[in-house]
Amino acid sequence: MGSAAAETASKAALLIAAVARETGGSWPGARGAAAQAVALGERLATLANVDAQVFTAALDALAQGAPDLKSRLEEAAAVPVEIAEKAADVAEAGLHVAERCDGQLRADAAGAAALAAGAALAAAHLVRANLALPAADERVRRAFTAADNARYAASQALDAGP
């Protein structure tokens, strides 16, 4: 599930990059925005693989009652936190592009921001649910803060214009 969230946010980032590139000459910052989105997309694709690996390791440790179970679970919790924060950055990048891109492409950028916000929320939920961490845990707080920021950015992107 964490890798699905990361892959979703990664695809959203690449869509945002494509919108920025398509807008091109009419916006001087388009290439810089595209470069940021590509960088975010690549990191999230890497995180999708990492999440799958650490989650499998955590499940194995759980099934075997491994002595290092706690550290495996801690490791598994760290990745979705990072996914949530990176997905929030994608939503922010989506807002940045939606406010400046060619009007005909704005819906794509805003939609991508919304996808990223969904991915951030899914990842935050995983941090709390998969590992039964208390709501006051710092990792849970960070992940849900990221999800809230992503949702705010996505809603602004969706309101950026028709």
Place this chain on the structure above:
Amino acid sequence: MGGDADLVQRCLNGEPGAWDDLVALYSRYVYAIVSQGYRLTGPDAEDAFQDVFLRVYDRLGTLRNPDAIRPWIAQLTRRVCLDHIGRKDDDPHPAEPESADATLDELDEAFAVREALGRLSDDCQEVLDRFFCRDESYRTIGQELGIPAGTIASRISRCLAKLKEQLDA
């Protein structure tokens, strides 16, 4: 006279610290060619690395164009690596590894970007380093630099445009 030419002249004049500056500037570049381009590891890589800088020290006075020190060092490094591979394999004419040219192109590009980055304002260097090298989120960058998170993407775009201007210059 450019920065590289100045550095070469300082080395040739025997100015204190000049060699340290030259080694500091090119050590990662040389080591990357040795280890990534020619796949030398461990003691082989260390020997090659030292040989390169010994040859640089011995032959710097023969360098015709001091502004071209980087390609000159790259060429020296290639020869040193091939010498090491030849001695190890007992082959006087070892073939270049297939990936060497592509790796060197990538390293040259990375070096050029690093040089161009060094010519940007401190603010731009900071924000680009944090986002692209240290992998920090917009929120973290905003908090650390006291900038609203919503303006980081714009700032990075502006700094990337300036970086491109430097690279094109």
